Amino acid sequence: MRTVGFRRNVPTFSGTxxxxxxxxxxxxxxxxxxxxxxxxxxxxxxxFYPPEAESKGATATEYGFVFGVFELVSFICSPLIGKYVNVIGPKFLLKSGLFVAGICSMLFGFLHFVEGHAEFIGLSFAIRIVESVGASAATTAAFSITAAVFPDCVATTFATLEVFYGLGYIVGPMIGGLLFSVGICLMGVLGVLGVWGRLEWKKHF
Incomplete structure (x- = not known):
């Protein structure tokens, strides 16, 4: 069984x-x-997804379920992933989860090329489900690593991470609307950033 091997050079306290x-x-x-x-x-x-779904003949209930299935899958998967995080390894979970979620996010942008109501909704569900599994794996591994690296200030670091999560919720719709309206494919930029992040991760860990 693997253990989280990040508990070196933990933060120290000087007074408070x-x-x-x-x-x-x-x-x-x-x-x-x-x-x-x-x-x-x-x-x-x-x-952009609701009007796009309506143009394919989807109802509000159908594309509402597409949005909701992300959290449903996360609700189911997160406890299971957390149970086996030490067996699989937090590093592998983090990297593979980010990769899967990133690929699915890009694939979601190509759904407007799909013709047919059933095919569109079916692929939407499939991509969102896989994306949720990847995102759940990444965030679960991130919490595990955080608890190992910051064992004496878990509450502070977890609260800080929630700030990042809230910011993502805020800017997500703005980024999505901007990219969809402009119609620019940023896969190359994302690829460069992904390679850079991978190299930096290997350098520090």
């Missing part, structure tokens, strides 16, 4: 003030970006 090293700040920012991106995955489609 926490002392973070550069590695701790980098870890907090990196894990915060995971929560930020996971929240964006939930809210990114809000501005």
């Amino acid at each position: 003030k926490m002392k973070f090293t550069k590695r701790h700040w980098f870890t907090l920012a990196l894990i915060g970006s995971v929560h930020f991106a996971s929240a964006i995955c939930i809210s990114l489609q809000a501005p």
